[in-house]
Structure formats: C-alpha cells, structure tokens
Amino acid sequence: MWILTRAREFDSDDDDGGQASVELLAVLPVFGLIAALAFQALLAGTSWWLASVAAREGARAAALGQDPVAAARAAVPGALRPSRSGVSVSSSRDATVTVRLAIPSLLGGARLGSAVGRAHMEPQR
Template sequence: MPSEPLDRGQASVELVALLPLLVLLLLGLVQAVLAGHAAWSATTAARAGARAAAVGRDPAVAVRRSAPVGGAAARVVREGDTVRVRLPVPSVLPLSLGTVQGSAHLESQR
C-alpha cells in the first residue's frame, strides 16, 4: 500500500507565510501611487497659482482650489513670478511621509 506524501498541505503553509510580504508589497505600491499623485497635484496647483499671480490674483486661493490632494494644507511661496507649492503626501499607514513640492513660473501680464 502506498504511503501518503509528507508534504501534504505544504502549499497552504507557504501561502500563509508569504501573505504578510504580499500585503507589504501592495501597501508600498499604493503608497508610491499616492506620492506620485501628490507630486502631480503640487505641480498642477503651482501652475494654477502662477497663472493667478500673472494676472494679479491671489495665488494661494488658486492653489487651494486646484489642488485635488491636500489643498487645504498647501504651503504657497511666491518669489517674483515663480510660485512654489508644498503639499503633504497622503499615507496608507498612520505615519507622515513628508511633503512634495511643485513650482511654476509665468511672466506677469500686468
């Protein structure tokens, strides 16, 4: 009579051992996408702020309206015709990952 193999159920044990690594990998991927989106948002908001500054409007108001991520927490710095925007990076974990910066430069139209 043939005996049963000793490695029965081994695939299930390996999957359970690998699952935390897969979850961490997925969280890292989601975090990278969120950071990229925040960087894109900062650049887009900086462009809106530079356009507003070029026509004589308040760039901070334009930045807060146009930033899809973290607009309320945006830090706006205007240096002549250049507008720099810092936005917080959203996190899937309960920790702060800092900020990203975008800048734009437009000549004044006044």
C-alpha cells in the same frame, strides 16, 4: 496497463498534508507589504504631481493679476487639504509660485515629508 501504473504514482505514501497551503500563508504577508509599499509610492507621486499642478494654477493666476495663493489652494483636492496646515503656498512678485503639500501616509499619523511644486509664468500685459 500504463494507466494503472500512473495511478499508483499519484497515490504514493508521501503525503504533503497541505504544505502548499502553509507556504501560501507564509507568503501572503510579503505580498501585502509589497502592495502597501506600491500604493504608498503612488500616493507620493500623486502628491508631487498635484503640487506642480497647483503651482501652475497659482502662477497662471499671478500672471493674470489675480490672487495666486487662492488659485493654488483651490487647485488642491479636498482630500489632500483636510486642514490648511497640509498646504503651503508662497508667491513672489515675478509670478513664481511654490506649493508644498504634505504626503499622505497609509499609517495615518506618520509624516513622510512633503511634495514641492514650483512654477513661473511671465506676467500678461
């Protein structure tokens, strides 16, 4: 007998009529925005990491007496340097190299700033 009373509880006249579906549709854009912001933060972090890697490569080349600018530019992946304007490399006589990369944006043309990496190595004799 308890099975019939439980069945009547589930078959009530209070029909939600798909309210859960509507609530899910209302929350989906929020989840999308959170995912986009997380991916943008990942792009910014990767840019800073790659700038420091390129600066270390340039400093290593300068310490060995090679061209630090060419070495630093070669260390930057092609996706982050579609044009030479996205990468800026400077070096000094004491084998200190600074690399500045433009942070890519999910929105295409938006400018988010730049990531800077700096490295120094003692010249090898």
